[in-house]
């Protein structure tokens with residue numbers, strides 16, 4: 001058995017190094033594990049669920065497995081609306097069992113070790129899962145504990161809130177309603193995060209509430225962001241700067257939260273350009289935590305120095321292992337991490353992976369499409385949609401760089417349905433809709 005493993009490992013390494021999919025397939029179909037699948041998907045969030053749905057119907061029963069430890073699947077893209085008191089957390093929840101296709105095996109466990117040289121993934125429960133093809137979709141983990149005093153603060157101070165976790169998100173609206181004036185602070189950390197627009201969306205919702213109930217007159221609202229701009233796309237960054245100016249919101253760029261002292265109601269921020277720290281008193285604070293890829297992925301041979309899965313940004317195929325693809329927040333694709341990006345990536349991964357399975361060449365290229373519905377009040381939204389380098393890629397035949405009621409309606413009523421379609425494998429982003437709206441004249445794919 002040991003001899004078999006050594007030979008198998010060597011074969012797989014050689015196959016991968018020479019990038020010969022033929023050899024790799026031969027090895028990966030014959031190698032042994034306690035369970036063996038044609039396709040293993042790790043993570044059943046937005047991206048993993050969508051990919052599993054597509055392939056389990058195509059490949060049939062027993063061919064696809066999802067490794068996912070959680071019983072709950074949330075549409076996190078709706079959590080700004082939960083924090084703003086517009087929808088309930090329950091409206092964003094679905095039992096994981098209802099997300100995973102019936103023809104797909106659910107390995108209800110955590111992937112702990114990725115071994116791409118032997119085409120296996122080990123789980124916390126001690127199983128070795130063998131694959132021919134692997135899709136990694138493990139998203140990002142929240143790292144509240146990286147900020148001194150924050151975890152304790154979130155437990156003890158009802159005015160210290162965070163939309164980013166199912167555990168805390170329902171408290172935000174209570175704190176917004178309880179705020180009686182003073183210092184209101186909103187933060188964005190110096191790590192890649194899910195939806196970099198979300199830290200400011202909740203600020204705009206809070207500001208419009210406080211304006212309506214008269215509290216704003218006795219308040220200072222501050223946005224402390226580690227970024228140097230409001231958003232990674234210049235068109236919308238400029239508009240958002242204007243929104244803050246108009247509403248008297250103080251924006252401090254390149255500042256990062258490093259400590260919270262809930263007893264004194266103080267936060268410590270660092271100016272990233274100088275390393276200087278300063279104390280900011282708060283009466284209300286919304287914190288976006290630092291994030292990273294899950295520890296198990298970070299310690300695998302599949303990632304770059306920052307811990308992100310290294311994929312070709314166009315094909316989404318792993319840069320070293322041709323039978324591995326990535327989707328969603330855990331990859332190193334240089335575009336803001338959103339469910340909207342996942343939808344577009346899903347179509348690319350589905351077609352390119354299918355081509356690899358058939359021994360063909362990769363034909364589909366991801367354009368970096370991502371979207372951020374920047375809710376700016378309880379009835380307006382700027383629908384930012386853009387591709388790599390922040391180039392606008394708008395679906396509707398109107399200027400989406402404006403606060404619009406119509407786009408708020410889309411965010412509230414259309415996008416949650418689109419998310420559900422995506423997890424069933426029926427939605428690959430708005431490109432076809434864009435073509436229709438632009439009367440086929442759009443140059444964008």
Ligand SMILES: Cc1cc2nc3c(=O)[nH]c(=O)nc-3n(C[C@H](O)[C@H](O)[C@H](O)COP(=O)(O)OP(=O)(O)OC[C@H]3O[C@@H](n4cnc5c(N)ncnc54)[C@H](O)[C@@H]3O)c2cc1C
Nearest residue numbers: 043045046047076077111138139195328329337338339340
């Ligand atoms: C507050 C907030 C607001 C947002 N707003 C928007 C928005 O308006 N528009 C938008 O498009 N996007 C928005 N997003 C971002 C969007 O939700 C994410 O980009 C999207 O969910 C990413 O999908 P994913 O599949 O990569 O990761 P996830 O959906 O996070 O799924 C990852 C899955 O992997 C599983 N997993 C993790 N580690 C392991 C392991 N070791 N083994 C097995 N499974 C594992 C997890 O349990 C999870 O189920 C928002 C997110 C938040 C939190």
